[in-house]
Amino acid sequence: MHELxxxxxxxxxxEEKVKEHHAQTVESIDLIIGDLAGVDSHALDFAWEAAVxxxxxxxxxxxxxHGSAARCIECDCEFQIKELFDVCPLCGEPLLQIIQGKxxxxxxxxxx
Amino acid sequence: xxxTCGCDSDAKVSIHRVEKPQPxxxxxxxxxxxxxxxxxxxxxRKQIDLEQDILLKNNLLAERNRxxxxxxxxxxxxxxxxxxxxxxxxxxxxxxxxxxxxxxxVIEGDQQTSNDADRIASSGAxxxxxxxxxxCHLDSQMISEAVNQLNIQNESIxxxxxxxxxxxxxxxxxxEQKRVVVISVTEGEDKPLKYPDMFQSSQLCIIxxxxxxxxxxxxxxxxxxxxxxxxxxxxxMELSCTTGEGVTQWYTWLENQKHRNxxxx
Ligand SMILES: Nc1nc2c(ncn2[C@@H]2O[C@H](COP(=O)(O)OP(=O)(O)OP(=O)(O)O)[C@@H](O)[C@H]2O)c(=O)[nH]1
Ligand SMILES: [Mg+2]
Ligand SMILES: [Zn+2]
Ligand SMILES: [Zn+2]
Ligand SMILES: [Zn+2]
Numbered sequence: 362m363h364e365l366x367x368x369x370x371x372x373x374x375x376e377e378k379v380k381e382h383h384a385q386t387v388e389s390i391d392l393i394i395g396d397l398a399g400v401d402s403h404a405l406d407f408a409w410e411a412a413v414x415x416x417x418x419x420x421x422x423x424x425x426x427h428g429s430a431a432r433c434i435e436c437d438c439e440f441q442i443k444e445l446f447d448v449c450p451l452c453g454e455p456l457l458q459i460i461q462g463k464x465x466x467x468x469x470x471x472x473x
Numbered sequence: 474x475x476x477t478c479g480c481d482s483d484a485k486v487s488i489h490r491v492e493k494p495q496p497x498x499x500x501x502x503x504x505x506x507x508x509x510x511x512x513x514x515x516x517x518r519k520q521i522d523l524e525q526d527i528l529l530k531n532n533l534l535a536e537r538n539r540x541x542x543x544x545x546x547x548x549x550x551x552x553x554x555x556x557x558x559x560x561x562x563x564x565x566x567x568x569x570x571x572x573x574x575x576x577x578x579v580i581e582g583d584q585q586t587s588n589d590a591d592r593i594a595s596s597g598a599x600x601x602x603x604x605x606x607x608x609c610h611l612d613s614q615m616i617s618e619a620v621n622q623l624n625i626q627n628e629s630i631x632x633x634x635x636x637x638x639x640x641x642x643x644x645x646x647x648x649e650q651k652r653v654v655v656i657s658v659t660e661g662e663d664k665p666l667k668y669p670d671m672f673q674s675s676q677l678c679i680i681x682x683x684x685x686x687x688x689x690x691x692x693x694x695x696x697x698x699x700x701x702x703x704x705x706x707x708x709x710m711e712l713s714c715t716t717g718e719g720v721t722q723w724y725t726w727l728e729n730q731k732h733r734n735x736x737x738x
Pocket of ligand 1: 554560561589638682683713714715716
């Protein structure tokens with residue numbers, strides 16, 4: 362359950378930012394969690410509920426932006442990659458450059 | 474021209490007072506990535522565009538650990554596997570075979586017990602136990618604290634036995650130079666496809682318990698091809714910690730990593 366560590370890092374950063382900006386709570390938070398970032402959404406929801414209690418994130422609306430994309434090293438085509446072991450759908454090349462999907466980011470927050 | 478050092482003494486001389494250097498506060502450095510000014514919103518609310526990695530603190534501290542290891546020329550290896558694949562057995566055999574030849578330190582991660590650390594300590598190697606309780610992975614903060622306690626000599630090897638789990642430890646950089654994933658032939662050949670993150674982030678895969686191969690239907694080549702699907706550059710090594718078959722290639726690999734480490738220093 363590394364999802365719990367992830368939520369706890371988010372809570373820690375949120376607490377710091379609220380303090381730094383002399384705010385009271387976080388009204389909303391936007392996260393970018395790529396499809397290949399190794400995060401299970403159910404586990405994340407579960408961890409979120411448990412970890413935000415009595416913190417500045419308790420009532421925050423969370424929005425999660427997902428996505429993934431890869432580029433084939435051989436034929437240069439871009440496509441949506443679902444698994445790390447996917448091959449190029451055009452030429453079958455296994456060597457791919459992952460251009461999106463590994464992100465694990467706090468994009469923005471609205472403080473109140 | 475100055476006779477002593479050959480510098481150009483005709484150039485304009487500049488004399489300036491040198492201020493006492495301000496001590497760097499590493500904690501503020503770690504906590505304050507560059508961040509644009511907040512956007513004011515109605516009713517005194519404000520939006521802050523952080524674009525900050527969620528694991529920023531772990532990653533920064535991991536880089537700090539890595540710098541420490543490089544500076545002291547310590548080869549740090551992060552050993553990961555499912556529970557029971559043989560991480561501790563590999564360490565016991567390695568310590569037994571290399572004692573007196575290499576200076577070796579061990580950090581043992583375990584949720585509850587100190588069983589593995591006790592097994593290592595009986596070999597005489599300095600070992601620190603990290604009990605994570607419910608935590609299913611080690612992180613760079615734990616390693617930093619354990620390293621402080623170990624007081625590692627320069628030119629040593631540090632083995633970190635992570636928690637037996639192929640999911641969570643994949644996400645947490647500890648500052649190691651190499652990640653080694655151990656799989657035993659009693660597990661499924663398709664582990665690399667089920668746990669692609671771990672196999673993608675490892676540089677070496679040790680296939681352990683090959684003494685059991687005659688009794689099992691385990692397809693070594695299938696395992697390797699699945700592993701290469703996820704990570705085309707991963708290396709494989711087959712051995713048995715019980716019989717010692719194949720372990721010399723592991724010692725050769727370690728020796729090569731030490732030299733590679735020196736080149737980077
Ligand atoms: N037959 C055989 N058994 C082995 C071998 N290596 C380890 N074992 C056995 O496998 C079991 C688990 O080994 P450990 O070294 O404790 O495994 P581990 O990866 O450290 O396990 P955790 O720390 O619980 O994740 C022990 O009973 C070992 O004796 C091997 O090469 N051959
Ligand atoms: Mg063990
Ligand atoms: Zn997990
Ligand atoms: Zn974990
Ligand atoms: Zn292609």
